[in-house]
Amino acid sequence: MAAMFRSVPQVFRGSRCALVPLSARTISKRADERRPLADKVAVITGSTKGIGFAIAQRLAQNGAHVVISSRKQQNVDHAVAMLKEEGLSVTGTVCHVGKAKDRQHLVATALEHSGGVDFLVCVAGVNPLVGSTLGASEQIWDKVLDVNVKSPALLLSRLLPHMEKRGGSCVVLVSSVAAYLPVPTLGVYNTSKTALLGLSKSLAIELAPKGIRVNCIVPGIIKTDFGLGLGVREKTMSNMLPDLNKIYGLQRFGEPEDCAGIVSFLCSPDASYITGENIIVAGFSPRL
Numbered sequence: 001m002a003a004m005f006r007s008v009p010q011v012f013r014g015s016r017c018a019l020v021p022l023s024a025r026t027i028s029k030r031a032d033e034r035r036p037l038a039d040k041v042a043v044i045t046g047s048t049k050g051i052g053f054a055i056a057q058r059l060a061q062n063g064a065h066v067v068i069s070s071r072k073q074q075n076v077d078h079a080v081a082m083l084k085e086e087g088l089s090v091t092g093t094v095c096h097v098g099k100a101k102d103r104q105h106l107v108a109t110a111l112e113h114s115g116g117v118d119f120l121v122c123v124a125g126v127n128p129l130v131g132s133t134l135g136a137s138e139q140i141w142d143k144v145l146d147v148n149v150k151s152p153a154l155l156l157s158r159l160l161p162h163m164e165k166r167g168g169s170c171v172v173l174v175s176s177v178a179a180y181l182p183v184p185t186l187g188v189y190n191t192s193k194t195a196l197l198g199l200s201k202s203l204a205i206e207l208a209p210k211g212i213r214v215n216c217i218v219p220g221i222i223k224t225d226f227g228l229g230l231g232v233r234e235k236t237m238s239n240m241l242p243d244l245n246k247i248y249g250l251q252r253f254g255e256p257e258d259c260a261g262i263v264s265f266l267c268s269p270d271a272s273y274i275t276g277e278n279i280i281v282a283g284f285s286p287r288l
């Protein structure tokens, strides 16, 4: 392996370009700084494309082993292959978060491969209805609440015994600005995303004594199939958030990668005293 060198301050230099070898300790410290999640294991739901995929990629680039998951095997295979091509440490399995058996299988896969789990990032979310809140059927309510709200709690309850053993564990939930600014015609979805803010607060206080941190990111319109579908093509919406962003915001839609760095930070030791926060990633802030 090529030795690593640092340049010596001018005052110590006999010639123009004197170099001395770095100590092994300095090299490994610098490597750790670049890979703040080294030796950690992350389970991420809804991570074969969009926001979840960008988060998976960033956590893996920062040193974590990542367990990718979503409903469709071919999406899992494709996402795992893409990240492996980059030389990242990933495994994948099918998990529809609304199905108890799939959640159990996801936990088993993570433990089988890695022996423990440090981070749970719950990205999977659905919106099967554009229309009146009071016109929504019980089936719609059940689906949205099962997938968006109940599944993070039910998955975490299975993972908790394994996470609390590790030390430095954390959970990140994914809400939406629709939690703060309810979007007309997305009432059931808005409600589920507002509930997630409450879930993250409740879990944060419940798990703090165990040393497990719980935070939540709150994306605005992010350029994914889901986000553009809801945020731009749909008629009522096209007049709302994009315009708010134009008036108050950074004048662009977000990229999935805009949500990745903040999640990596929240999982890292630099965030070890941060819990119960809802962090908006929307190019503008809809709250005080």
Ligand SMILES: NC(=O)C1=CN([C@@H]2O[C@H](COP(=O)(O)OP(=O)(O)OC[C@H]3O[C@@H](n4cnc5c(N)ncnc54)[C@H](OP(=O)(O)O)[C@@H]3O)[C@@H](O)[C@H]2O)C=CC1
Residues within 6 Å of the ligand: 045, 046, 047, 048, 049, 050, 051, 052, 069, 070, 071, 072, 073, 075, 076, 095, 096, 097, 098, 123, 124, 125, 126, 147, 174, 175, 176, 177, 218, 219, 220, 221, 222, 223, 224, 225, 226, 227, 228, 231
């Ligand atoms: N994009 C945006 O503008 C915003 C998005 N959000 C939230 O971000 C999250 C991700 O959205 P986004 O990345 O845009 O969506 P995408 O459509 O780009 O990706 C969704 C991912 O979730 C998977 N998925 C969908 N349903 C389930 C399920 N029931 N169980 C497990 N995996 C599932 C999909 O794979 P597969 O089909 O294989 O299951 C896919 O990997 C959602 O919770 C959404 O509410 C919040 C605010 C704004």
Ligand SMILES: O=C1Nc2ccccc2C1=O
Residues within 6 Å of the ligand: 175, 176, 177, 178, 183, 220, 221, 222, 226, 227, 228, 230, 231, 232, 237, 241
């Ligand atoms: O996925 C989403 N797309 C959106 C567009 C506008 C407001 C909220 C959202 C979402 O949560």
